[in-house]
Amino acid sequence: MFREISKEKAFDDILDQIIENIQNGTLKEGDALPAERSMADALGVSRPVLREVLRALELIGVIKSVQGGANYIAEDLESCLIGPLSILFRMNNSNALHAQQLRSALEQEAALLAAQNCTPLDAAELQLIIAQLDAAEDEKIRGNLDRKLHIKIGKMTGNSMIxxxxxxxxxxxxxxxxxxRTYIMQKDNSVSEVDEQHRRLVEAIVNHLPEQAERCMREHMDTVEKYVREIADQKRSDK
Incomplete structure (x- = not known):
């Protein structure tokens, strides 16, 4: 799994090998890394040098360390950008509105690509989520289904970065x-509004109408942004 490296670029070379093993599937989500001593010996480096790399990967969420020293590849690598992005937002004094505006731009592109890439299986899964949303009354369940719908559309882009x-x-x-999500779904008249937006969005995607899907997502994201602003205003007035 690991090979001896050059001492001059030890940090970068160790990092490259770990990433390479994740990319080629040798290390999968949830897999344990070899013991530090074995791994250091294979790489030809000291354990402190190896720990620097492992600590860096832990900070960005790629690796999870447990008591006793065992290291594991994170079970949800898709979420590993949350930590670094959170730090970046804090350094730039950003807020929820900024995060939502970034999300809005990406979700619109995701909807367009999803409509281009939609397979019959994708269409069936999207329509099932809509049916479950229509049937669900518990707001927590509805919130989870809302999240599931957006995750599904994101995965349909075929673009892991987006x-x-x-x-x-x-x-x-x-x-x-x-x-x-709960706030939006409990807001007066917003349930039917959001549900209708979801239905039009899915209809556009499954019918391979990219521009229409993008417009539907823009409308939906504008609604979400309206409530983000509303909540932020309430928080400021409460202070």
Whole structure:
């Protein structure tokens, strides 16, 4: 799995080998890395040098360390951008609205690509989620289905970068404004409005209408942004 490296660029070479093993499937989500001593011996480096790389990967969410020293590849690599993105937003004094605006731009492109790429199986899965949303009454369940719908559309892009940053920005918005999905779904008249937006969005995607799907997603994201602004205004007035 690992080969001896040059001492001059030890950090970069160790990092490259770990990433290479993830990319080629040798290391999968949830897999344990070899013991530090074995791994250091294979790479021809000291354990402190190896730990620097492992610590860096832990900070960005690629690796999870557990008590006792075992290291594992994260089970949800799609979420590993949340930490770095959160730090970037804090450094730039960004807020939930900024995160939502980033998400909006990516979601619109995702809807366009999803409509281009939609397979019969994709269409069936999207329509099932819509049916479940129509049938569900519990707002927590509906919130999870809403999230599931957007995740599915993101994965249909076939672009892992769009999907990863989109997911990170969406989760960052929710971290900054806790319970935003529940708030939107409980707001007067917003349930039927959001449900109708979801239905039109899915209809455009399954019928391979990219521009229409993009417009539907833009309308939906504008609605979400309206409520993000509303919640932010309420928080400021409460202070």
């Amino acid at each position: 999907f990863s940053v989109m997911s990170a920005s969406a989760q960052l918005t929710e971290m900054i404004i806790s319970g935003i």
